[in-house]
Amino acid sequence: MTDKTQRAIDRRSVLKxxxxxxxxxxxxxxxxxxxxxxxxxxxxxxxxxGRVAILGESSRAALEMAAREFNEAGGLNGxxxxxxxxxxxxxxxxxxxxxxxxxxxxxxxxxIDAEASTGAFAVQEVVRQLGVLCLHTNSETSSLTADPKIxxxxxxxxxxxxxxxxxxxxLYASEISKAENKRxxxxxxxxxxxxxxxxxxxxxxxxxxDDQVEVIDxxxxxxxxxxxxxxVTRILQQKPDxxxxxxxxxxxxxxxxxxxxxxxxxxxxxxxxxxxxDPPILSAITQVPAGLHSxxxxxxxxxxxxxxxxxxxxxxxxxxxxxxxxxxxTYTAMQFVVEALRRAGGDADAKTLAGEIxxxxxxxxxxxxxxxxxxxxDHTLINYPVAWGxxxxxxxxxxxxxxxxxxxxxxxxxxxxxxQGYL
Numbered sequence: 001m002t003d004k005t006q007r008a009i010d011r012r013s014v015l016k017x018x019x020x021x022x023x024x025x026x027x028x029x030x031x032x033x034x035x036x037x038x039x040x041x042x043x044x045x046x047x048x049x050g051r052v053a054i055l056g057e058s059s060r061a062a063l064e065m066a067a068r069e070f071n072e073a074g075g076l077n078g079x080x081x082x083x084x085x086x087x088x089x090x091x092x093x094x095x096x097x098x099x100x101x102x103x104x105x106x107x108x109x110x111x112i113d114a115e116a117s118t119g120a121f122a123v124q125e126v127v128r129q130l131g132v133l134c135l136h137t138n139s140e141t142s143s144l145t146a147d148p149k150i151x152x153x154x155x156x157x158x159x160x161x162x163x164x165x166x167x168x169x170x171l172y173a174s175e176i177s178k179a180e181n182k183r184x185x186x187x188x189x190x191x192x193x194x195x196x197x198x199x200x201x202x203x204x205x206x207x208x209x210d211d212q213v214e215v216i217d218x219x220x221x222x223x224x225x226x227x228x229x230x231x232v233t234r235i236l237q238q239k240p241d242x243x244x245x246x247x248x249x250x251x252x253x254x255x256x257x258x259x260x261x262x263x264x265x266x267x268x269x270x271x272x273x274x275x276x277x278d279p280p281i282l283s284a285i286t287q288v289p290a291g292l293h294s295x296x297x298x299x300x301x302x303x304x305x306x307x308x309x310x311x312x313x314x315x316x317x318x319x320x321x322x323x324x325x326x327x328x329x330t331y332t333a334m335q336f337v338v339e340a341l342r343r344a345g346g347d348a349d350a351k352t353l354a355g356e357i358x359x360x361x362x363x364x365x366x367x368x369x370x371x372x373x374x375x376x377x378d379h380t381l382i383n384y385p386v387a388w389g390x391x392x393x394x395x396x397x398x399x400x401x402x403x404x405x406x407x408x409x410x411x412x413x414x415x416x417x418x419x420q421g422y423l
Contacts, residue, residue, distance in 0.1 A: 039082040040341065040348060042067075043102030045095050045123055046114035046138075048087035051224070052249065054280065055138060055326050059114035060085055061319035062327040066334035077346045081338075084108055088119055095119035099126045109133065109348050112333050114326065117141040117194060121150070128152035133350040135333040135357075138326050140165075141194065145380040146422050154354040156379040158333035160325070160386070162198055165274060165295055167412045168386040168404035170205025173242070173272055173293070174213070182241035182270055183212045188231050188255065189246035191220035198246040198274055205412070206244075216240060225251065228258045236262060240269055248275035253284045256292075265289040277389065277398050279322035288396040296387040297325035298366065302401050303385070307365035328366050332381070335362050336374060368403055382406065 044063060046056035063083050071080040084106050086098035095115050102108040103126075111134040113123045120139035127134040134155040136144060144150060145157040177183060187203065189195040199218070207213045217238050219231045232255075235243060247255050252275055259265060266289075275281065276294035296302065300312035300322055311331075315323045323331075340356040341348065359376035372383050386404030391397070417423045 038078075039080050040076070040110070041082050041084055041106060041108045042110045042112055042337070043099065043106060043108030044083055044085045044112050044114055045088050045099045045102065045119070046085065047090045047116065047119075048085065050090055052090055052116065054249075054324070055116060056085075056087070056114060058280075058319065058321075058324040058327045059137060059330040061315065062323065062331040063112065063114075063334055065315055065318055066331050066338070070334075070338050076338075076341055079346060088115060090116065090119065092119045092122035096122040096126050099123050100130070103130050103132055109350060110337060110353070111135075112137060112330065112337070114138055114330050117144070120144055124150060124152060124155055127155050131350055133337075133353045133357075135336060137330040137333045141197070143420075145378050146417060146420070148378075148422060151379065154350045156333075156336070156354075156357055156374055156381075158336060158374070158381050159329040160384060161380060162201055163413050163416055164382075164386055164404075164409050166198070166201035166205050167409045169202050169272070169274070169295055169388065170207075171209050171405070171408065172388040172402060173202075173206050173244075174209030176270065176293075177206070177210045177213055177242065180241075180270070183210070183214055184239075184241045185213055185215050185244065186217045186219070186235055186238055186240040186242075187215070187244045187246075188219040188221065188228075188235065189244070190223050190248075190251060192223060195220070195246045199244060202244055202246075202272075202274070221247075221251075221255075223251065226254070228255045229262075231255075232259050232262050232264055235269070236264060236267075239267075242270040242272060244272045244274075246274050249281065250284075252276060253281060256285055256289070260287060260289065265292065276391065278324050279397075280324055282391070282396045282398075283321070285396065288391050288393050290391055290393045292391040293388060294391065294398065296385045296389065296398075296401065298323050298328050299389075299398050299401070302387065302389070302398070303366065303368050305365065305370075307370075311365040328364075329381075332362075332364055332372060332384075335364060336360060382410070 046059050048056040067081045067083050088095040109132055113136045117139040120136045136157045137159050140162050142161045142163045187199045189199040271292045273294040278297040336357050340353040343356045344352050357374050361371050361373040364372050368385055375382050387401040389398040389401040392399045
């Protein structure tokens with residue numbers, strides 16, 4: 001079996017979700033760079049085994065693509081980048097251990113953390129202690145960069161985050177609820193911190209923009225739930241006007257497939273998802289119902305530019321499937337690192353590179369205006385796509401994208417930070 005085949009997504013083995021595991025306390029000593037080697041070594045802790053391996057596999061494919069592009073263009077002053085991957089097995093304590101190993105044993109002065117949220121907090125503690133440059137690429141939990149007690153001067157988040165999606169999603173859904181009189185809502189989201197927090201924020205902003213919305217019931221299936229019949233039946237009995245779900249990966253695929261059997265999407269209940277619009281997820285569903293709403297994850301046809309199409313097809317030729325949300329975020333992180341190295345003249349000192357990245361704006365193929373920015377004050381990504389669209393069945397995909405309003409998102413985010421005590 002070829003490496004490409006091993007990394008290709010089997011339609012029936014797409015993600016099954018990830019459990020929340022408590023991070024361990026960590027100790028370490030500051031990283032001291034050794035004499036300059038020929039290559040610039042970048043360590044990547046990520047999930048490469050188990051039910052959520054596609055998170056790490058798609059992130060790895062994006063990094064290998066970005067590294068190849070950089071190296072084939074001549075590198076920097078004759079130096080190439082070398083990616084060192086380590087499997088964290090979706091365990092925060094393992095993420096901390098391999099990150100420390102990458103820095104201390106593999107001489108990686110730069111960490112691209114392609115971990116899920118639980119592992120990202122463990123990695124954050126290690127890089128804060130060791131003082132290396134770190135870009136988190138997959139954690140969507142807002143507090144990772146919003147909470148000043150957690151921040152590090154050399155750590156950044158190059159990924160979407162929950163509060164941004166909640167504001168954009170609440171505004172988008174409220175316009176539909178008012179126009180179509182869909183005021184009775186339910187939710188069906190995974191029963192752990194991410195699912196509950198994501199759902200609470202979505203409902204908060206939906207009700208902010210439409211105070212006639214009523215949440216009549218909430219269902220909380222466990223992660224890896226094999227049978228959603230009870231929840232689907234409950235939804236059919238309640239007959240809500242609309243349903244929101246933070247289910248993701250294989251759990252979302254299973255929920256939609258079982259809902260199809262009961263005709264849930266053939267009635268009057270509109271469906272809103274925080275994770276559906278990822279090409280591998282859509283391709284894993286036997287029959288994608290038309291008209292389901294989802295926030296942007298990645299779409300080869302949005303934005304409709306040659307740069308985005310080229311990125312999608314190049315990635316697919318390498319990985320065997322179209323990019324995931326994790327892929328574009330991780331690829332973007334590499335672009336920030338490369339640009340910082342260029343501006344610093346090849347100096348790989350963490351504080352020097354962090355100073356370059358803070359406030360940096362770069363060109364990327366998948367932003368609606370062609371650029372994303374690393375915000376200086378809290379080291380988090382902004383101006384990425386926060387559009388919402390609807391599913392089409394043949395071929396399965398997304399259409400009718402509605403771009404989010406970043407001025408409104410940033411205004412609401414500031415108020416949210418004040419309420420949380422982050423400002």
